[in-house]
Amino acid sequence: MKNTLGKLYRNTVLGYYLIHPFYVVYEFFLKITPDKLFIKLKFRKHMGYRLNLNYPQTFNEKINWLKLNDRSKLHTQAADKFKVREYIARKIGDEYLIPLVLQTKTTKDIVPENLPDFPVIIKTNHNSSGGIIVKNKNDINWKRSRFHLKKNLKENYFYSSREWQYKNIEPRIVVEKLLTDKNGAIPYDYKMHCFNGKLVFTQVDLDRQTNHTRNLYDVNWEFIPCQWIYNNGKQIEKPVTYAQMQNLAEIIAQDFIYVRVDFYVMEKTIFFGELTFHSETGLGKFEPEFYDKHFGSLLNLPI
Structure with a gap:
């Protein structure tokens, strides 16, 4: 029922006008709910265990810690899909x-x-x-x-x-x-997750418009045998521009504790996509759960 109402609200004019008054009330309560309480409640609902902000261990716990404790004007500029262009031009070049x-x-x-x-x-x-x-x-x-x-x-x-x-x-x-590409298809985007200035793993999403699958690869482009929200898809060869993308991502990542840097590759030409600071908004389950703890152990927070 919730998903149906959400689709009506997002995709139809009539649904928007019928549901929007209720959304205004809902948004009012969202606005008056303290950030920490909101984050803890949502985490418990989606992840199934209590969020430990005093001693975060898992990747998802640490992403939610960053939501509350890592805020700057640079984050705002970098998340802005227009103003980030100026930042990227300055960091790695407008090409x-x-x-x-x-x-x-x-x-x-x-x-x-x-x-x-x-x-x-x-x-x-x-x-x-x-x-x-x-x-x-x-x-x-x-x-x-x-x-x-x-x-x-x-x-x-x-x-x-x-x-x-x-x-x-x-x-x-x-x-x-x-x-x-030459066939009219949208190219893969390589989502490079950088922890403390260094690339840790790359995420590749496949067939997002039809049958969304996802693969993770470590820094040596070895497949990581886990599922992160979506099932695994077909194996992807390491792009010929991988080393260059890693270098560019790590230049950008020097400014942040954690950042996901997205790139597209068109016939050996690299294009910047976007920056993300809280992947899956810190609510992305891993299967097996070991990888939530594993990636969490690799991300150092200034606690």
């Missing part, structure tokens, strides 16, 4: 940025006349809601798309996740060139 088509604070600018004829992705800069993929402008319901974007601009992802970096981002719409 790694995906071409920007448009950025705006109003949905009125999202019309076919303002967009190129090549494929693009339209997204908001302040949450993790994905984006609108446009391969052919004539195939898009623009009125519905603008409504979806307008709704996203009004939301503050912080209150439902308590990931502080999203709280003070100034909402806007970002349009970037859509990266596709």
